[in-house]
Each structure stands twice: as structure tokens, then as C-alpha cells.
Amino acid sequence: MAIITQDPQPAVAHVPATPRRRRLRLPRAPKLVLGVSIASAVVLFGVVGPYLVGNPSSVRDVGLAGPTSEFILGTTQTGQDVFAQLAHATRGSLTIGLVVGALTLVLSAFFGIVGAFAGGWLDETFSLISNVMLVIPGLPLVIVISSYIPEKSIWLIAAVLALTGWAGSARVLRGFTLSLRNRDYVLAARVSGERSWRILSVEILPNLIPLLASQVVFAIIFAILGEAGLSFLGLGASGSFTWGTMLFYAQNGLALRLGAWWWFIPPGLLLALFGAALSLINFSIDEIINPKLRAQTRSDRKKWSMSRAQLKDAAEVTV
């Protein structure tokens, strides 16, 4: 268990002489840099990759073969180019993540923020809906729906994942909006004569952005992993490539038993890397929201503690 001790906060010094105009101070933490660079590399591969490779489904009679100069990541049992498949699978998985992220953003913002802000029966209704969605067990429902529909596009899978996943975010957003709604600055805006929609969009929403961002990033991780799980069980989208379907076919083709590492390691690795990158981004966002989580470096702490002379002065003053 981690014990969090509160470091002495630096005494807020006098107002800085020069006004600083930085919007959002992004901590230049290695975590954020690493997360963003890995994620953008994967995204770049998913966007550009498919244009550079051949048809991922075309069958050749080379059979299962390891990496060669022609096929950098080898071929599958039926002679399909693994690298080509990987490029298309990356695009497929990212599409699902993106769609689910966007849908979750819209649904949870609507049910969480609008409900909490409006209050009254609208809030009651909206939180009832999200509570019901929250207790419906997501993955089993997805499995049931998926097994009923034989021909599934990735859009359908994404919609199902989004529908079962938004409620948690909506609850988090609702709680935070409720606390923002009664802040004095919101009341002051109302006293100034500001209209409701403007209070919501200009006074409240900006303060919710970091939280929204972290919810969306979380939804993307959830969607990509969820889809991979479904596909691995054979319940995924039919006729399109994702990291999950690649793993499913590799499993079916006995890649593990035959030692065909070039078939299952690349999609697995990308999945793990992308998930890790998004988690790193999420940790950094959390640190922006909650500065207490920021691990202080040694030099930071040194700045805060008093020098020996200062300590002596302080002792004299308090005596």
C-alpha cells in the first residue's frame, strides 16, 4: 500500500510582476511525452500503413513462413502477408477506439453534464438511465448481442461497446458537475445575467475538460481491449481486420503450437503498447486534475524547505 504524505506547500508568494499567459500548464513529464509519442507512432502506422502494403487477404501458396525480405513479418498458414494484415488491423482497432471514444464522449456528456446542470426531474431521469446502464453487465451483454447477429460490421461492434460503456463516465461527470454547479462563480455568472447554456458551455465546461479527456482516453482503452477480447472469442466483426481478429486467426491456425511468433506477437505487442501509451496519457491528465498525485522530484522539495538561516529566523519569530 502506498502512503501518501502531504508535502508542505510552498507559501504562495506575492503576485508575479509580469502577467503570464499560459492557458493550460502541461507538465512536461516523461510519462506524457512517452505516452504521446508511442500513441502517435501507432496512429501514424494505422493511418498510413494500409496504403503502403498489398492486399492483406490475398492467398499465396508459400504457406506458413517466417520473416523474409519480401514479407517482413512472414506469412500466415494460407500465405497471407502478416505485415499487411497488421497495418489494416491497426486501422480497424483504432477506428473502433475512435468511434467508441466519440460516442462515449457524447453520451456521457449528455447524460452526465446536462442532467446534473439542469437538475430536477431531468437529473433524476438521466441518472436513473445511467444507473440502469451501469448495472447491466457490459461484456456478457455484448456477447449475447454479438452472438445473435451473424454479420457484424466494426461499426456495430463499436456501437455495442459504446452503449455498454458510457454509463460509468456519465456518473463521474455528473458528480463533478454537481459540485461545479453550486460554485460561487457559477452563481455569480447567473447574477450577472448570463444565460444557462452559456454558463454551461463557458463557465462549467472548460473546468471539465481534463476530466472529459481522461474519460475518453479510458473509453478508448476499454473499447480496443473489449473488441480484442470479443474477436478472440470469435464474436468480433466479420470480414474486417483488427488486432483481436488477427489473434483469433493466429490461435485458430495453431500459430502458438507451430512456433509462428511472427503471426501473434506483432498484434499482441501493438495492443499492449497502445494500451500502455493511453494509460500513460491518462495518468498525466490525472496529475493535471489533481496536482497532489504529482510525484515531487528531489529538487522540487529542496526549493520548498527552508534554509538553515531561515529556520533560525522562524524560530526567533515564534519564540
Place this chain on the structure above:
Amino acid sequence: MTTLEFKDVVKDYTLRNGLKASTLRAVDHVSFTLAPGRTVALVGQSGSGKSTIAKLLMQLERPTSGEILVDGRPMQRRGAGLRQYRKAVQMVFQDPFASLNPYHTVGHHLARPITLHHPEYSRTQVRARVLELLARVRLDPAQEYVDRRPHELSGGQRQRVAIARALAPGPGILVADEPVSMLDVSIRLGVLNLLATLQREEDLGVLYITHDLATARHFSDEIMVLYRGAVVERGPADDVILNPQHPYTKLLAEAAPDPERRLAELNGGVRDDDAVPA
């Protein structure tokens, strides 16, 4: 100029405690009048219903019964009437650390009410008015403060910004809910003196909410003492302080035994520039 009449107002809150519901009477048949150029102090301990009266005045709550009259007519709760009301009645909140949005600049806080109440102003006119307001609350040089965010200001400076925001629509009535209780003792008198000066200049009717009898006596013409939602004593400031009738007022007066000394104390600790000796 606006005259505001609070007439026999009651505010009940329903407290839900599990299945049982009980009512809490936060404001109990309170009446008073706010007239231009006069300051009325509302004194009472914590939880006596002072902020609730302020919220009722700002239409952030609805009275359970009773009326609030503006120049003799019932207050308007929607449309053009509400806009008129918002322009005429403004408020300074208690906590300057909570009443300014951390996300927006000082300029935004002042420009919004100006554009809301004067849609005909051009950008440059709004900007000029913002700078003028900042200068009025002695934030000089104004240019240096417009683009700052609240966290880059001290408590006293923030409260000045909040006062400027309240003045932006050009109100006739100002409600100040414990405007200095969150500030350091040494800068309180500066802010209060600023409020008094502005009141004289603009001929404002002020409701000064506080639990400090000394400043209530010094800055107001009339004092009302609130106890558990009801006004238990009222009258000219000096009478109430020097000759308290109600036991609760006596208790309050004893708690702050020597108003003159207390004011002198406040004055002694002042380092603010525009604090004038009391």
C-alpha cells in the same frame, strides 16, 4: 434609482432525512427596505440566514411566502423584467477565491456583464469600460491586471475584481455578503473603505452582511440583527450597538466589547494604500 423592499419574506428549506422530511425556516418574516445612498447592515451569527436573504434578493432562491418589491412593483422573474432587475441589483460574494472562475481572465469576468447589459457596445468600448472599472476599484495600472487569471491575484485583489464585476452593469443596489471575512485582517478595512467610497460616488443602496459589529456600526446607517432567521432588533447603527435591547444583541456586543478599539486595531494593521483613517 432603485428602491428595494423586502416584505414579510419567509424561506423554508425541506430537509430530507431518510424518509422523514422536516422543514427548516431559514428566513422568518423578514422585512426591510434598501434605498439609494443608504447602507443597511445585516448582522447575525453563522447559520442565521444572512446568505439566504442575499440569495433571495439575487433570485437564486424563491421565497416560500412574502414579496420582494422593486420601486413598489413585484420583482420580475423572467424576460426583460429579469434583465432589468439583474442590471439594477448586484452582489459581491463572500469568498473571492470561489467567486471567480479559475479558467477565465479578469478581463473576461468584467467584460461579460458589460456586454450582457450593453449589447450595443463595440469591442473597444467594452475594453475601455473594463479598464475604467479596474481603475475604479484601485487596481492600478489596470492594463496589468486585465489578462491575469484569478490565481495570479491576492485575496484582496480578487475581491476588488469581484466588486468591479458587481459594478459593471451599473447597479443601484449592491448586496455585499461578508465581503471581507475571507480576507486577511490587514486588508479588510481597505476593501470596506473602497466599498464605502463607491457607495457614496454612485449613490448605491447597500445591504452589508457581516458578523462584525464594529464595521457594521462604522459603515452603515441602520443595523438589523438576525437570529435564527428572524430580525430580533433593528434601528440606527449607534442605538443598536450602544443600547442593545435583545439579549442576543447584548451577547454580540459583548463579544466585540469596544468597537472603537477594534477599528483602531484594524487601522493599525492596514498596509493597503487607500485605507483612510476612520
